[in-house]
Amino acid sequence: MKHTWRICLAALFLMAISLTGCNADGFTASQGQEIGQRAEVNYNGNQDKEEASLSQEQEPGNLSVTYLDVGQGNAILAESQGEFMLIDGGARETSSFVVSYLKKQGIEKLDYILISHFDEDHLAGAIGALHSFPVGTLITPDYTTDSSIYKSYREAVKEAGYQPLHPEIGDVFGLGSAEFRVISPVAYGHEDENQDSVGIILENGENKFYIGGDIGLQGEKEILGAGLDIQAEVCLMNHHGSHVSRDFFQAVNPSYAVISCGDGNSYGHPRQDTVELIESFHVPLFRTDKQGTITARSDGQRITFDQEPCNDYTPGEKNHNGQGNDNQREETEEVVSNATPDTCDFVLNIHTKKIHKPDCTYVSSIDQDNRAYFKGEKEELLEQGYTVCKGCLKE
Numbered sequence: 001m002k003h004t005w006r007i008c009l010a011a012l013f014l015m016a017i018s019l020t021g022c023n024a025d026g027f028t029a030s031q032g033q034e035i036g037q038r039a040e041v042n043y044n045g046n047q048d049k050e051e052a053s054l055s056q057e058q059e060p061g062n063l064s065v066t067y068l069d070v071g072q073g074n075a076i077l078a079e080s081q082g083e084f085m086l087i088d089g090g091a092r093e094t095s096s097f098v099v100s101y102l103k104k105q106g107i108e109k110l111d112y113i114l115i116s117h118f119d120e121d122h123l124a125g126a127i128g129a130l131h132s133f134p135v136g137t138l139i140t141p142d143y144t145t146d147s148s149i150y151k152s153y154r155e156a157v158k159e160a161g162y163q164p165l166h167p168e169i170g171d172v173f174g175l176g177s178a179e180f181r182v183i184s185p186v187a188y189g190h191e192d193e194n195q196d197s198v199g200i201i202l203e204n205g206e207n208k209f210y211i212g213g214d215i216g217l218q219g220e221k222e223i224l225g226a227g228l229d230i231q232a233e234v235c236l237m238n239h240h241g242s243h244v245s246r247d248f249f250q251a252v253n254p255s256y257a258v259i260s261c262g263d264g265n266s267y268g269h270p271r272q273d274t275v276e277l278i279e280s281f282h283v284p285l286f287r288t289d290k291q292g293t294i295t296a297r298s299d300g301q302r303i304t305f306d307q308e309p310c311n312d313y314t315p316g317e318k319n320h321n322g323q324g325n326d327n328q329r330e331e332t333e334e335v336v337s338n339a340t341p342d343t344c345d346f347v348l349n350i351h352t353k354k355i356h357k358p359d360c361t362y363v364s365s366i367d368q369d370n371r372a373y374f375k376g377e378k379e380e381l382l383e384q385g386y387t388v389c390k391g392c393l394k395e
């Protein structure tokens, strides 16, 4: 197999020389082109590292980035020169869809799985993929949590014998002719684990894709504060189109925006101020809730999409009355504010399902969208799956 490949390479190389002649400058340019084409023909998902480094020295090949329609969640498949990376895997309900989608692409091995953070809407499908494919490198944030989905994840990792890698800011990994650079989290230890999401800039030649998980205003502030270069042509909006700051959006300065969220989700994603911000910059918008699965292709200089942007800048409807049609509704809507900041017994984070005393230092870092003011017995909350903050309350 390998031998055949080398003969093939040699033949194409000779062809390249005979087609382009001996002019040094002209040769360099078209040599890259020929090699790039050869790579496409020969790489069928079995590329080894030696071949990868060979292609990286040449002109960029192609990179495809597919935003899978996983309802309320994220799952992104990136492919370059036969190397594959899954970034998040969506929620439980779409886990088998994600696995069968990957199989349909002829994938036999995932060179990377990157799990931005351990929330169910990102993690569940990644567990499905861990069970279904051998994985080269598993990349995750460096925190643990006590949810049942996290336990299933740990078991899957243990079973397969993987050692997850917790990257640092600035780490760079190769993916075919592309590479990705880690830009978050700048720091750990947020009460809201969304802010601990591993975020990356995926680059192929001159094309860049920003993919930042579920970070919010806090994570954005830390990235901007660290002075990281986050400019990208395609911006996956953080946290399914929840909060974004103008400063952050301007720093990414995208030519296209993508929102991955569920149709009629109960969180009200995307937020009104977020879609208004995107519209005010006249940035074309793609949405998985309106358009299904969306694929972008980069040849290193230009990005094309498999469909037109929907440019639908209407926000999601926030719904606390059980009218939303995704099943995460239960998690967020059992408890809503029944008090005010002044009269409550506890402040809740309805996303992380943590109970805090009103004077807990963590309270100020809870996103307004995830905050609820509760008057009543702690036990009532524990029954609904809430856990107490270890900083301010004991079980």
Ligand SMILES: [Zn+2]
Binding pocket: 073, 074, 119, 121, 122, 214, 239, 240
């Ligand atoms: Zn999420």
Ligand SMILES: [Zn+2]
Binding pocket: 117, 119, 194, 214
């Ligand atoms: Zn999350």
